[in-house]
Amino acid sequence: MLCYCHMNHEQYTALIAQLNHHVTRYYTQDQPEISDAQYDHLYREALAYEQAHPLLVHPDSPTHKIGGQAIEKFTPFTHTHPLPSLGNIFSEDELMAFWDRIHKALPDQQVTFAIEPKMDGLAVSIHYENGLLVAGATRGDGKTGENVTHNIRTIKSLPHRLTQPVTIEVRGEVFLRRSVFNTTLKNSFANPRNAAAGSLRQLDPKIAASRNLDIFLYQGLYPGIETHHEMLHFLETLGLPVVPQRSLAPTLADIQAACTAIYDNKKENDWEIDGAVIKVDRFDDQQALGFTAKAPRWATAYKFETEQAVTQLEDILIQVGRTGVLTPVAALTPVKVSGVMVSRATLHNIEEIHRKGIGIGDQVLVQRAGEVIPEVLYTVQKAPHPTPFTMPTHCPICQTPVIQVEDLVALRCPNPLCPAQVKGQLQHFVSRKAMDVEGIGEAIIDQLVSLNLVKIPADLYRLNAQDWESLERMGPQSAQNILSALAKSKTPGLGRFIYALGISLVGEKTADVLAEHYLTLENFEAATLDSLIRCPDIGEKTAGLIYSTLQAPGFQAALSALKAVPISPVSPTPAPETPISGKRFLITGTLSRPRPEIEAELKSRGAKIASSVSPKLDYLIVGDNPGSKLAKAQALGIQVLTEPEFELLTFK
Ligand code: IVH
Secondary structure (H helix, E strand, O other): OOOOOOOOHHHHHHHHHHHHHHHHHHHHOOOOOOOHHHHHHHHHHHHHHHHHOHHHOOOOOHHHHHOOOOOOOOOEEEOOOOOOOOEEEOOHHHHHHHHHHHHHHOOOOOOOEEEEEEEOOEEEEEEEEOOEEEEEEEOOOOOEEEEOHHHHOOOOOOOOEOOOOOOEEEEEEEEOOHHHHHHHHOOOOOOHHHHHHHHHOOOOHHHHHHOOOEEEEEEEEOOOOOEHHHHHHHHHHOOOOEOOOOEEEOOHHHHHHHHHHHHHOHHHOOOOEEEEEEEEOEHHHHHHHOEOOOOEOOEEEEEOOOOEEEEEEEEEEEEEOOOOEEEEEEEEEEEEEOOEEEEEEEOOOHHHHHHHOOOEOOEEEEEOOOOOOOEEEEEEEOOOOOEOOOOOOEOOOOOOEOEEOOOOOOEEOOOOOOHHHHHHHHHHHHOOOOOOOOOOOHHHHHHHHHOOOOOOHHHHHHOOHHHHHOOOOOOHHHHHHHHHHHHHOOOOEHHHHHHHOOOOOOOHHHHHHHHHHHOOHHHHHOOOHHHHHHOOOOOHHHHHHHHHHHHOHHHHHHHHHHHHOOOOOEOOOOOOOOOOOOOEEEEEOEOOOOHHHHHHHHHHOOOEEOOOOOOOOOEEEEOEOOOOHHHHHHHOOOEEEEHHHHHHHHHO
């Protein structure tokens, strides 16, 4: 073995201080100054000295944290003060009810709330006496837990000695970082929470140590401090790792904004969270509100709905979209996902079905994220006798033989008069984000197409009151409403109109880019392939598709008919030239005003809002408790602005 015994004791003591500094930078502040390899090198130097001089081992040495003896069995630990659980809320209505309850109980009082992420791990209580870690226990039933001090001591981010010799109980959540789980434990445990639980309940601390557990604290029991946020700040000054992304909210809107910010940042974290916790900030208010039998009245967990569920794939249906593309759709045994019943989910295309090995009759995992269409992620249990599935050779709606789309895995029905395409185009044309014609739903479009009253969008404008009234369940009033909605839709913004035309790959954003680039419908119709490629944010493939659509006789006829109605799109007014025109911004953390408000102001000044940190980003605006975006932006050398700096730059 290499001998580092050239070190004297003074140098060794300095090395321990240095190592502990780097441990804090890495685990508590998330801002390492040296690489893992450099850290390991220093660590091994300390270890070598300790092996050569076992009697001189420093009590604060980080090498200690993986020591300890295995225990025979867990001993019960009676909590000095019980660890309550939290009530749950799931919706804005329930949040309002919580707010009302608090304000009824504390009338005429300005109540401030502390908001923080709800960590998805295991609750523990940890005791320090005169600044030294003496005990750690699981929550158990709230009154009695298990003594897991030997494993708690292996958590590198948790100091064995505080910066002050205080006696204090702290509480928090033990968890495993996603990165750790994914690299070492994914095959042994279902999720990071189970892996953390399994690791914390190891009898041998060496195993727990090898799992790299982590902790964030969210509560402290210590006299003389008046508010929760000051308590957490105090824990930080003691050198303890405290839950990040905290904020204070005096109004209901602020609470909502803080919870939304926590939710939006969910995927950025290296740990799992399952909601936000809302706590009354002042301890005297907390005391006045007290507890119910199970939980405090002064706090609640605003839980994110689960976004995934398992159900049976009953059949695979084929849907023909407005551009004729055939999409396999899962017919599911209805199941609740994020509070909504789901019975259909997309399977994308046949290649995905084969790649994921999904078969009819399987138990599948379904996901619904935000407003996106639900999708089938993968099979969790194969059907005993799976029914094989193949894509059809003919359009299931009009029986035309299907063709393979160039460059794509998709199959397409090439018949522009296929009722599925006609209906899809019409539905898209009247939809809210397109021409926004109220009152024309799916059932009405079905009738219009079946009765041969409408083939192209312009036909909608030719129908008179009598035509509309001839439809099933349509009274004179509804017919009048539709006629006036259609009349109102005749002067759309150019971006909306281009979007309404339903060109493949042209979503709202691309349509706006085209409108801003060409300014008039005539210019857009005459676009050359070259000019399309030169449009900002439009790739070659999209440009090619737009160009060939513009040249297609069917498309030209439908467009001419719309112009003859007449539909007169309104040119976009160019955004004023400002110092931030065209610059890309992203916001992270909590600012003094709601995020959407700031984003709208930025947009009105010609700036763009980016969706993630990338080299294309110009500025990252950083509020309180920023997430990992900050480190990413710094690594890429992107300019970071605090809120006052940003106000100066943009709104002077
Ligand atoms: S405060 C009296 N804050 O959630 C208040 N709990 O469902 C006690 N949890 O047992 C809890 N993150 O394990 C609090 N920021 C946070 C939390 C948090 C996670 C857990 C904790 C508790 C459970 C209740």
